[in-house]
Amino acid sequence: xxxxxxxxxxxxxxxxHGILKVDGFLNHQIDPALMNExxxxxxxxxxxxxxxxxLTAEISGIAPALSTAQHxxxxxxxxxxxxxxxxxxxxxxxxxxxxxxxxxxxxxxSPEYLAAGERVLIVDDFxxxxxxxxxxxxxxxxxxATVIGIGVVIEKAFEGGRAALLPLGVPIEALAIITEMRxxxxxxx
Amino acid sequence: xxxxxxxxxxxxxxxxHGILKVDGFLNHQIDPALMNExxxxxxxxxxxxxxxxxLTAEISGIAPALSTAQHxxxxxxxxxxxxxxxxxxxxxxxxxxxxxxxxxxxxxxSPEYLAAGERVLIVDDFxxxxxxxxxxxxxxxxxxATVIGIGVVIEKAFEGGRAALLPLGVPIEALAIITEMRxxxxxxx
Numbered sequence: 159x160x161x162x163x164x165x166x167x168x169x170x171x172x173x174x175h176g177i178l179k180v181d182g183f184l185n186h187q188i189d190p191a192l193m194n195e196x197x198x199x200x201x202x203x204x205x206x207x208x209x210x211x212x213l214t215a216e217i218s219g220i221a222p223a224l225s226t227a228q229h230x231x232x233x234x235x236x237x238x239x240x241x242x243x244x245x246x247x248x249x250x251x252x253x254x255x256x257x258x259x260x261x262x263x264x265x266x267x268s269p270e271y272l273a274a275g276e277r278v279l280i281v282d283d284f285x286x287x288x289x290x291x292x293x294x295x296x297x298x299x300x301x302x303a304t305v306i307g308i309g310v311v312i313e314k315a316f317e318g319g320r321a322a323l324l325p326l327g328v329p330i331e332a333l334a335i336i337t338e339m340r341x342x343x344x345x346x347x
Numbered sequence: 348x349x350x351x352x353x354x355x356x357x358x359x360x361x362x363x364h365g366i367l368k369v370d371g372f373l374n375h376q377i378d379p380a381l382m383n384e385x386x387x388x389x390x391x392x393x394x395x396x397x398x399x400x401x402l403t404a405e406i407s408g409i410a411p412a413l414s415t416a417q418h419x420x421x422x423x424x425x426x427x428x429x430x431x432x433x434x435x436x437x438x439x440x441x442x443x444x445x446x447x448x449x450x451x452x453x454x455x456x457s458p459e460y461l462a463a464g465e466r467v468l469i470v471d472d473f474x475x476x477x478x479x480x481x482x483x484x485x486x487x488x489x490x491x492a493t494v495i496g497i498g499v500v501i502e503k504a505f506e507g508g509r510a511a512l513l514p515l516g517v518p519i520e521a522l523a524i525i526t527e528m529r530x531x532x533x534x535x536x
Contacts, residue, residue: 179433186431187424187460190417217427220409228379235376238406242375243447244368258432271376 159199159333161192162311163346172339176314184311185218185283196333197225200281200309203331204230207306209279211235211272213298215265215290222311223281235272237265237294246270250300254293257286265293267301274302285310285332288319295326312336315347348388348522350381351500352535361528365503373500374407374472385522386414389470389498392520393419396495398468400424400461402487404454404479411500412470424461426454426483435459439489443482446475454482456490463491474499474521477508484515501525504536
C-alpha cells in the first residue's frame with residue numbers, strides 16, 4: 159500500500175535493536191484517514207473469505223482491526239490483557255510471550271463473542287515474532303472457530319513471524335513489509 | 348442517539364453496583380457500524396469548534412475517539428497507561444484514580460503529539476466519575492493546548508462526572524445518558 163509505505167519512509171524511525179517508531183500515525187497518534195485506507199485494503203484482500211468476525215489484541219491492534227471490520231461489515235473483538243469485571247467467570251485465555259514487553263501477557267476473550275463455526279480474520283498492527291497472533295489463533299481454535307486469514311499493517315520480515323505462522327496454513331497479508339533496518343535506513347520490500 | 352439507546356436497551360446489562368455491561372458492542376466486541384455513527388454524531392456536535400486533535404485514553408476510548416477523529420478529519424492521540432520504549436524520555440504524565448480498576452493509573456502522552464495552541468476534543472467511551480477525563484484535560488493544559496469540549500458515548504449521570512468536569516468550563520456531549528440502574532432496569536434520559 160503506497161500511502162502507508164510513503165508514511166513509513168517519511169515518519170518511521172529505527173530506534174535500534176529492531177525497534178520501529180511509528181507512533182506518529184499508527185500506535186499512539188493515529189492518522190484516521192490512513193488507518194481507514196489500511197482497513198479498506200485488508201478488507202479487499204480478504205473479501206472472498208466470508209469472514210464473520212475480526213479478532214485482534216488490545217491495545218494497538220484495535221484501530222486497524224476496527225477499520226478492517228467496518229469495511230467487511232462484521233463485528234470486531236479485541237482480546238483483553240486483564241479480565242474486566244464485566245466478563246463471565248468462564249473465559250477463553252491463553253498466554254503469549256511479548257517481545258516488546260519482555261514478559262508474557264494474557265490474552266482473554268469472552269466466549270460470548272467468539273463462537274463455534276465463526277470464520278475469523280486476525281488483524282494486528284505488527285507482525286514481528288508472530289507470538290501474539292499465534293495466541294489469538296489458539297483462542298479462536300479453542301472456541302471452535304476457524305481462522306481464515308491474518309492481516310497486519312506492518313511486517314518486520316527479519317523477526318521470523320511469517321515462518322512461525324506457517325503451521326496455521328492460512329493466507330497472511332501485510333500492507334508494508336520491512337526487510338531490513340540498519341542505522342537510520344529502513345528498507346521496504 | 349436513537350440507535351445507541353436502542354442497543355443499550357437491547358444488549359446492555361446492569362451487573363449491580365452501577366456496573367453496566369456493554370461489551371457486546373462497545374468495549375470488547377465492537378459493532379463498527381454503530382461506532383461509526385457515534386463518531387459521526389460527536390463530530391457533528393463539535394463541528395463549529397475548530398478541533399485540531401482528538402485526545403482519549405487507552406483502551407476502550409480508542410474506538411470512539413478514532414471514529415470521531417475520522418469524521419472531523421484530524422489526528423487522534425491515545426494516552427498510554429505504560430510508557431512504551433518508542434516514547435522520548437521526557438513525557439507528559441498525570442495520575443488518575445480508576446473507578447473500575449480500584450487503583451490509580453498513569454496517563455502518558457508524548458509531547459511530540461500534543462502541542463501548544465492545539466484545540467483538543469476529549470473523547471471517551473464512558474463518563475462516570477470524570478476522573479480519567481480530568482486527567483486528560485490536565486495533560487492538554489500541561490502541553491499548552493486548549494480543551495474545547497468533551498464527548499462521550501455513554502454518561503452514567505448518577506456518578507457525578509458532569510459536576511466534576513464543570514470547572515473546565517467546556518461543553519460536554521453524551522450520546523446516551525443513563526439516569527438510573529436498579530435491578531435489571533436501565534433508565535435512559
